[in-house]
Amino acid sequence: MTADQRAPARSFGYWFLASRPTWIELAVFSLLFYFPLFFSATRTPFYGDEKLSVQMSPALDAFLEGKFRNPDFFGYGYPTVTAPPMTRYVARLGRRFGTTHPDPESKELLKERGLLWAFTHTDFGFQILMDYRRPFIIIGVLCGLLMARGAYLLGGRVTGWVFVLLFRYDWFFRHNLPMVMNEGPLLLFALLAALECYSLLRDMEEFSLPTGRFLRRAAVCGLWVGLSTASKINGAVGVGAGVLTILLGMIGRKMRGLFAQPWLCFLAMFLVGAVALGTFIAINPFLYNDTVARMLAMVGHRLERLHAQPHIFRSLRVNNFADLAGWLAMMYDEWSGLRFPGATRVNFVLSMGGLLAAVVMALRWLKGEAESPAGLVAVVWGGCLAAPIFYTTIAWMRYFLFPVMVTQISIALALGLLFRAAVDRAFPGWRFIDETPTA
Structure with missing residues (x-):
């Protein structure tokens, strides 16, 4: 076969391995993600863990008005030590731009019975709850798009498409992301940080790029963290x-x-940590006074909760790894987008295969044998974000957010690589190139 005859086949391979979705794909993916998340939110009753974020959501108004000493929202107490404020801010944005405006009779009922009662007993109350949930639905869509972007970077267009279908039919994401809880914003900003870290590594390989651009990327990564x-x-x-x-x-x-300039690398590491700390403090006026003591109080409270919860919710207690393994198995069954009789074993094998492929990609990049650092970013960030599950003492479903994310992307990567191998074998003239294009 001549070089001219191979050129179209190479273009075919590039198209299927492209690491960047087109605008049309993004629009289609957004619709595929939005409607399941929206319908899930409309069919899910008010959940008790949404209560605190809704009640404390006016903290955004106090923050924007500069009332940083407001004791109701930023004083020392259970609401401020139990969780940072970002979810409350997002919830308030939803209500501010919401379309539900109760009539005088409904307002009187709200005043008499309270908003939380209205969520579960009245139609207008549930519509108000949907106002609070709407930004979390949008965040869920953005999370899906960012995870699809990561799948594209790892395995190309086919891997991205497979992940889109997995996300579309994954009950776990559909149930957890539209709720007025911390998981949606947590996942969104963690994904943005990981993708910024990928771009940072790409920039670090270039001699010609200005140092300032590289350091800005490190600072932006710290901002998202x-x-x-x-x-x-x-x-x-x-x-x-x-x-x-x-x-x-x-x-x-x-x-x-x-x-080749270690001082720049260490400066980038410092920027990631320093900007992350500064951002965390800047948007939480509770930490403006006695910063270190109050941060330690937040961590201490979290550890106390982890110690107390197993005694309160005995059915969810995790005593050992065998208990945890039973819950982890749900990632390959009920919490997977690929479900059919016997899917548990198939999902497990595909997930392990995808993880192994990502590790190989990471090692090849570190050895200088590959151009894309996507494998390294996936392994390090996925591992760090998912690792806390092995220290949990209680099996709340939403604690498995990052392990489920890693599992679904790994399955998508494995299926994408299998597709590539099948095409290579069936159509040798369409042989895929070894490296995933980065443009």
């Missing part, structure tokens, strides 16, 4: 993920681009 932590305290593991990613890049690619 800070917002993730301000959504839920365990978002702080993103600092470790960012630092570890840059450190591994510096060790493995030390003679290439900006990696």
Whole structure:
């Protein structure tokens, strides 16, 4: 076969391995994600864990008005030590731009019975709840698009398409992301941080790029990590993920681009942590006074809750790894987008295969044998974000958010690679190139 005859086949391979979705694809994906999330939100009754975020949502008004000493929203107490404020801010935005305006009779009923009662007993109350949930539906769509972007970077267009279908039919995401809880913002900002870290590694390989651009990327990564932590305290593991990613890049690619300048790498690590900390404090006026003591109080309260919850919710207690394994198995069954009789074993094998492929991609990049650091970012960030599940003492479903994310992307990657291998075998003239295009 001549070079001219191979050119169209190479274009075919590039199209299927493209790492960036088109605008048309993004529009279609958004619709595919939006409607399941919306209908799930409309069919899910008010959940008790949404209560605090709804009640404390006026904290956004106090924050924007500069009332940083308001004791109702930023004083020392259970609401401020139990969770950072980002979810409350997002919920308030939903109500501010909401379309539900109760009539005088309904307002009187709200005043008499309260908003939480109205959520479960009246139609207009549930419509108000939907106002609070609407920004979380949008966040769920954005999370799906960002995870699809990660799948594209790992395995190309087919892997991205497979993930879109998995996300579309995954009950776990459909149920948890539209709720007025911390998981949606936590996932959104963690994904933004991971993708920014990917771009940072790409920039570090270039000699010609200005140092300022590289450092700005490190600062932006820290910003997203800070917002993730301000959504839920365990978002702080993103600092470790960012630092570890840059450190591994510096060790493995030390003679290439900006990696050859260790002081720049260490400065980037510092920026990730410093900007994350500054952002976390800046949007939470509770931390403006006695910052260190109050941050320790938040961490201490979280540890106390982890110790107390197993005694309160005995049916969800995790005593050992065998207990945890039973819950982890649900990621390959009820919490997977790929469900059919016997799917548990298939999902497990595909997930392990996808994880192994990502590890191989990471090692190849560190050795200089691959151009894309997507594998390294996926392994480090996915591992750091999912690792806390192994220390949990109670099996709340939403605690499995990041393990489910890692599992579904791994399954998509494995299926994408299997598709590539099948096409290579069936149509040798359409042979795929080894490297995924980055444009």
